[in-house]
Amino acid sequence: MSPFREASLTALREIRRNLGSTKGIAMFVLFVLGGSVPSLLELAAVKLLGRDPTQGMSPDDQRMLLEQGLARVYPEETAKHLSYCPPILFLLFQLTLFFAPFFVLLIGFDQIAGDIQHRAIRYIAGRSRRESIVVGKALGVWAVISVMLLVLHITVWIVVAATGTTTAAALLSWGPRIWLFSVAACASFAGLTGLISSFFRTPIVALLVGVVVFVALWIIAKIFGWIEATKVAAWALPFKYEDLVVSHQPLRVLGGIGAYIGWGAVMTAAASLVVKRRDI
């Protein structure tokens, strides 16, 4: 049997297991609720200001205002490109990038550590290469988070369509793209989660260490990005790849998606090596 077949069988099992478990259902509900956060934020802003800040502005003026704001963070061309994205979807993307590592961690922290703790992995290890088990689990977690993100994003799309704050064309053009970028970003975090989980026998330890590692990497990435001399080093971490996927250049976008997935693949390969060498 090929390793791909082994990995796909394990991935399908992980999907079934996650979506059918209490934890999976709780996460699913959390994601649906999370989908309404950007909409609630928009409504809250309107309420706090007492009026819609864009009230009375033409769509072009609104876009120009957004572009000016984005230009503070992104290069001019990228800011212009992103100004066409419905703000609520862009906000959703930012929130996803910020929270995704923790969502992935919550779903996958016990994927390997949990099986090693209770030795359930022994039922599988005699039938499948350990590398395939790790890859299958990572793919399974990635697939589950992708489905949950889709639910979250669709919730936002529905809210946006219902409130009429953006055009259907913009929604159809940017909605799936933003979801795809979010999914790609999650590949990195699914890989890293798998690697962290592979080191430990106790899932809660994997979870706590995972939180520390994710926060530490996020801080390191920010520091690298601020200091001119270390800006190049920031590309070693997935947080930087956002610059690529939001680009107006399709090749850079593809490069960014590839970088996210590639980084996740490297982490998964490292996790495979750890599990292959360790006693189970």
Place this chain on the structure above:
Amino acid sequence: METEKAVPDATEPAAPSAADAPPSEGTPAAEGSTSPSESALPFSATGQPAPKKKGKAKLKASDKPAAIDLKGVVKQFGNVTAVNDVTFEVPDGSVFGLIGPNGAGKTTTFSMLAGYLAPTSGEIYVLDRLPTAVDELRGQVGVLPQDALLPGQEKVGPFLVYLAELQGMSPGEAKTAVESVLTEVEGLPWWNMRCGQLSHGMAKRVGLAQALLGNPRVVLLDEPTAGLDPRVAYGVRQIVRSRKGRSTLVISSHNLQELEEICDYAAILDRGVLVAHGTMSELTASSHEIRIELAAGPVPLDAVRTVQGVTTAGWDKASRELSVTFDRQQADAEEMIRRVIYVLYQYNARVSGIAKGRGLEQRVMELTE
């Protein structure tokens, strides 16, 4: 055991000589292909247990090819040596017991056979492959790990189907195979139950079912009846017995009576060292020792010593047990029982019980600390 020489009672009749012994039906061939002197067992020439000698035991030659082969296997956890220089073979098609007290290294050895643990040094081959060669061994080795929990959130049927598919079966074949093994362990009604809802006995049987999936050539069972009530344990033993001859079975267990009943061969481990191994009859000395319990009355020890074929005879006053070792080239155990009983009958000794060998439990107690 306190062993002392018994002095014949003054009232005892004169001991019949060897020539007086009942006519023999001939001298049957010795059991097995190895003479006692070649045995891997640590016995002295007198038939009494030799002083404990910890170290690598020599493997008894077997006519059968080895399904499992361990050569100088060592496993260390940090500074602790859990298994030290263990060498033995498991003959193909046999039922092999892995025996020893807690901390003897049984489960560690078992885990290395299953590929869960990597040996620190030495070599292990299962069906001439490394235990970690999953692809080459796919579907040929089934394992019941001792303390591995079934995934609590998953349903029994789908989980076993997943395992069967990993063994290379198509979804249809997998479902059929799972139904078959669940039927064998009387667990088919549990198909849609979550593994976490199973009782200990049910979970053990599901574990056994997954080990038997696809009729593997080698089945490794770690404590298959531990913690089970007698009825379920009996059922599990029956399942294992039914596999005899179809697979090579390696069973690690504390239940020595169970192993003595089921196993053809066994290895006894103590503190990580192999202290004895061989056929079950060799381990229990059932092929060259008989034990006769006598009720109050005469103990014609000297007369027994003169019986043709007897090499030693001892008397344990406390247990009132007469132990007789014999040259199995001259007679098998049944023939020797006949001869000795004849002599005892002549001396009016009153026999309470007869046993071949010492019993595995006693042997293990002698060999381990």
